[in-house]
Amino acid sequence: MTLLLVKICVSVLLVLGLSWIAEHVNPRIAGILSGMPLGAVLILFFVGAELGPEFAATSALYAIPSITATIGFALGYYFFSRTASRFSPLFSTLAGLVCYFLVAGGLTTITFDLLLGVSISLTALLVFAYSFHSRATDKIQTRPQMTFARLMFRSGMAAAFVVVITAIANFVGPRWSGLLIGFPMTFLPFLLIIHVTYSGAQVRTIIRNFPLGLIGLLCFLTTASQTIPLFGVNLAILSGLAAALTYLSLLGLFLNRRRPVPAE
Secondary structure, eight states, X not given: OHHHHHHHHHHHHHHHHHHHHHXXXXXXXXXXXXXXXXXXXXXHHHHHHHHOHHHHHHHHHHHHHHHHXXXXXXXXXXXXXXXXXXXXXXXXXXXHHHHHHHHHHHXXXXXXXXXXXXXXXXXXXXXXHHHTOOOOOOOOOOOOOXXXXXXXXXXXXXHHXXXXXXXXXXXXHHHHHHHHHTSOTTHHHHHHHHHHHSOHHHHHHHHHHXXXXXXXXXXXXXXXXXXXXXXXXXXXXXXXXXXXXXXXXXXHHHHHHHSOOOOO
């Protein structure tokens, strides 16, 4: 029960935090941050606590190519978000999930080592980032008042996805468990919140910047999968987070240097 409450509280805070950044700062920044290892930390921690470090290490290794399935989800959601229908969030979600599980199902037929997993995911990330790169940002201009009902809706979606996915991971073995680490369990409810509240334009801004954050997830998983046998699950997660935050810091410096200097 304690672990369940921690899962719910942390997932709700993560999704609400991303939503706040998208609404009050910039959807582009929220898109980058949503690709970071937010959900992966949760699943890997709970898998390690409930099933042991050996299971967690194998799961982390298979989570690396699962980034490709996450990209499949993002592509499916992106293209269906263009439909001019009040059911667009539903259609986009279903399309994204179908793409995710089709790619993930194909990945279960391959036996991965670290080099193959990193090579596949990094190639997919670079192709996605190049193909969808755009400096255009559809900022949120007007925000609805945050009522108690709207807060409960957002919190409920975030909690439901995390609880369901971490529960499934206990029953499907280390390969599928690893692939589920890449499941967008915080990204999906975050997209739905923005899509339902605003429009597909803001969602597409977030998705276009998503690959930049996913490289941080790749850094996290690569580090964690190699350090779990050495340090255990908890220290390996901290090592992975250090690698991801180092990448995020370097990315921030790079993006700041690319900003145009204002004329005097």
